[in-house]
Amino acid sequence: xxxxxxxxxxxxxxxxxxxxxxxxxxxxxxxxxxxxxxxxxxxxxxxxxxxxxxxxxxxxxxxxxxxxxxxxxxxxxxxxxxxxxxxxxxxxxxxxxxxxxxxxxxxxxxxxxxxxxxxxxxxxxxxxxxxxxxxxxxxxxxxxxxxxxxxxxxxxxxxxxxxxxxxxxxxxxxxxxxxxxxxxxxxxxxxxxxxxxxxxxxxxxxxxxxxxxxxxxxxxxxxxxxxxxxxxxxxxxxxxxxxxxxxxxxxxxxxxxxxxxxxxxxxxxxxxxxxxxxxxxxxxxxxxxxxxxxxxxxxxxxxxxxxxxxxxxxxxxxxxxxxxxxxxxxxxxxxxxxxxxxxxxxxxxxxxxxxxxxxxxxxxxxxxxxxxxxxxxxxxxxxxxxxxxxxxxxxxxxxxxxxxxxxxxxxxxxxxxxxxxxxxxxxxxxxxxxxxxxxxxxxxxxxxxxxxxxxxx
Numbered sequence: 541x542x543x544x545x546x547x548x549x550x551x552x553x554x555x556x557x558x559x560x561x562x563x564x565x566x567x568x569x570x571x572x573x574x575x576x577x578x579x580x581x582x583x584x585x586x587x588x589x590x591x592x593x594x595x596x597x598x599x600x601x602x603x604x605x606x607x608x609x610x611x612x613x614x615x616x617x618x619x620x621x622x623x624x625x626x627x628x629x630x631x632x633x634x635x636x637x638x639x640x641x642x643x644x645x646x647x648x649x650x651x652x653x654x655x656x657x658x659x660x661x662x663x664x665x666x667x668x669x670x671x672x673x674x675x676x677x678x679x680x681x682x683x684x685x686x687x688x689x690x691x692x693x694x695x696x697x698x699x700x701x702x703x704x705x706x707x708x709x710x711x712x713x714x715x716x717x718x719x720x721x722x723x724x725x726x727x728x729x730x731x732x733x734x735x736x737x738x739x740x741x742x743x744x745x746x747x748x749x750x751x752x753x754x755x756x757x758x759x760x761x762x763x764x765x766x767x768x769x770x771x772x773x774x775x776x777x778x779x780x781x782x783x784x785x786x787x788x789x790x791x792x793x794x795x796x797x798x799x800x801x802x803x804x805x806x807x808x809x810x811x812x813x814x815x816x817x818x819x820x821x822x823x824x825x826x827x828x829x830x831x832x833x834x835x836x837x838x839x840x841x842x843x844x845x846x847x848x849x850x851x852x853x854x855x856x857x858x859x860x861x862x863x864x865x866x867x868x869x870x871x872x873x874x875x876x877x878x879x880x881x882x883x884x885x886x887x888x889x890x891x892x893x894x895x896x897x898x899x900x901x902x903x904x905x906x907x908x909x910x911x912x913x914x915x916x917x918x919x920x921x922x923x924x925x926x927x928x929x930x931x932x933x934x935x936x937x938x939x940x941x942x943x944x945x946x947x948x949x950x951x952x953x954x955x956x957x958x959x960x961x962x963x964x965x966x967x968x969x970x971x972x973x974x975x976x977x978x979x980x981x982x983x984x985x986x987x988x989x990x991x992x993x994x995x996x997x
Contacts, residue, residue, distance in 0.1 A: 543616040543624070545634060558645050559612060562605045574644045576764045577777060578603045581636045582616070582623040583767040587730055592945050594764065605641075614641070636768060636775045639682065643777040646681055671903050675778070675787050676892055682776045684755055684791070685891045691879045693723045693755070693891075694872055695792035697807045698732025699800025700766055701981055709832035709865065710735035710798045716869035718743020721751055725792055727784075728756020728775060729766030732798040737771035757791070759784045765943040780905045781936060785810045790893045793879050794826040794872050797858075799835045801981035802942065802973070806935035808842070810902060812850065813928035815857040819897040824882040826875035827858040828868055836862050841975055848968040849931065850924050901929035908937030908947060910954050913993075918961030918969075934959050934969070941992030942982055951992045960996040970995040 562574050579601050583594065602617040614637065616629075623633050679685050694717055698710060710732050717724060718740030726733040737754045744752045756772035759781050768775055778784040788795070789811065797808055811827060814820055829839055839860050846854050861868050880890065888895045906912065918930050937957055940947030951957070960966065973993070976982060982989050 541618055541621075543619060543629060545614050545616070545629060545637070556607075558648070559605050559607050562641075562644070570644065570648050573647075573760050574640065575601070575603055577640045577644065577760055578616075578637060579620075580763045580767040581633060581640055581775070582620050584623070584630075584633050584636065584772075585770040586620075586622065586767050592948050594767070595945065632770065632773070636772065639775040640777060642681065643678065646678055647777075647779050668898060668900060668903050671783065672786065672790070672894070672898070675783050675790065678778060678783075679776060679787060679791060679892070682774065684753070684774050684776060687889075687891065689891060691793035691876045691883065691890050692721075693725050693791060693793045694736075695725045695788050695795045696732065696736040696798065697727070697788075697795065697800065697804055698798030699804050699981055700729050700731035700733065701801060702731045702799055703834070705832055705834050706799050707731065707735045709830075709835070709863075711739035712865040713796065713798075713830065713868050714739020714741075715743040716865045717872065718745075718752060719747060720869055720873055721747065721749055722869075722872065723753040723755065725755040725757060725788065727762070727766075728758050728768045728772045729762070730769055732800060732804075733766075734769035734771060736796075736798075737769065741771060755791075757784055757787050761940070761944040761946060764945060782903055782905050786898055786903065789814060789825070789896060789898070791891070793890075794875050795828070796868065796872070797827070797829045799831045799838050799981075801976050802935045802938040805842070805845075805972070806932050806939060808846075809928045809932040809935060812846070812854050812857055813899055813902055813925045813932060814896060816850070816854060816925040816928060817897055817899055822882075823893075823896050824875070824879045825893075825896065826872065826879065828861055828871060829858050830861045830865075830868050831863075833863040838979075841972060845968050845972045849965050850928055854924060854928070899925055899929055901926060902932070906933045906936055908933075908940045908950075908957065910950065910957055913937045913957040913959060916959065916961070918959070918965050920962045920965060931965075931969070938973075938993050947992065956992050956994045958994050958996050963997045966995050966997040970997075 562571055576595060579598055598620060600618045604615040606613050606615055623629055714724065714736030717736065721744055722740065724737050724740045726737065740752055744750065753774055754771050755774045756768055757776050757778060759778045763777060778787055785807065795811060797804060811825065815825060829842065831839060843855055843860065883890055886895060916930055916934055918934065922930065941951045941957055977989055977991065
């Protein structure tokens with residue numbers, strides 16, 4: 541089966557180098573990235589969390605960027621049938637295919653010289669500021685930054701492998717957020733990444749409104765494992781997990797954390813590292829942890845882990861609300877006013893938080909090889925924000941070994957990652973991960989889970 545689609549005018553004009561770099565004759569890293577991300581989008585709504593299985597299932601899929609007299613066209617060869625209705629590609633999937641083309645091209649061309657004014661040397665900015673400006677450039681290119689709009693974006697974090705009750709609760713919170721016409725931003729996959737969007741869509745329909753945006757922020761190795769859910773209206777692909785997480789924090793105005801697994805703990809440790817950095821003590825980053833009554837013990841476990849490893853100060857950085865979707869939305873609405881007042885006072889943008897300081901440990905990409913995971917050496921005498929950042933790397937590695945093609949291949953070849961550190965911290969981490977295994981929070985599959993990690997005390 542071959543299907544041909546014509547990109548919109550903004551994406552129809554590619555340079556010769558851009559088009560050739562994405563052609564199947566190039567057979568380079570960029571082409572593979574483009575093909576894999578496109579395949580993930582074409583599988584939107586499919587419940588999977590294994591990149592290798594998805595790529596193997598559609599090994600005969602190909603996508604060609606063909607230049608012609610009208611600009612370029614995309615040829616889809618053996619695409620998933622689920623992406624089509626009566627022979628026509630589903631509109632939302634087609635739009636997100638254009639987003640893949642846009643962001644992969646952006647990644648291939650983006651460098652410091654593309655974001656600096658003429659005459660400014662790239663050495664004039666710190667490495668961290670350069671990364672932040674690159675993230676801003678990607679989000680602006682995706683047209684999700686709206687100048688002058690009051691703070692309105694709620695980031696929702698949580699797991700892809702959750703129970704029906706947890707999904708329903710996240711949906712109920714989404715309804716309350718939709719009734720208040722908030723934009724929803726998630727990691728764009730299944731589970732908690734979908735439920736608040738579905739709920740918010742229903743909530744805003746009750747207000748006879750269609751103003752809400754459903755923004756999905758992802759990165760190449762995650763989108764390959766977890767295709768976008770069907771609700772995503774604005775898809776953005778960031779170059780790596782660190783830039784994706786920074787984009788969440790700078791683009792979002794408030795954060796809600798629902799139940800999840802190691803990926804959710806990674807996100808929580810990321811924002812706690814930022815909140816524990818002394819330079820951010822005046823920053824307004826509302827953070828709520830919430831779930832239904834059945835999730836109360838889950839959050840008690842998370843809170844105990846944070847207390848045992850990072851201390852009471854870290855536990856004061858968030859509020860836990862159990863089984864009260866309306867109260868969550870009420871608190872978010874109140875916090876939006878605080879965010880607006882703070883941004884107005886300091887003259888910062890409503891749509892992109894420039895002033896929050898991101899520790900260098902959170903900006904530099906962490907590659908979870910066996911050696912890098914072993915060398916983390918997580919110890920108690922680190923500054924709290926550094927300890928949170930280092931534990932974030934450990935959980936990032938576990939996520940990689942769990943769902944990403946690179947990590948799965950490494951685990952198959954060399955066995956589980958070894959994580960080591962102070963006995964007390966390792967015991968807390970081991971208890972938390974054991975609870976996740978018992979609760980089925982690692983994988984969507986129902987068969988017995990084989991851990992991709994080993995805790996060394």
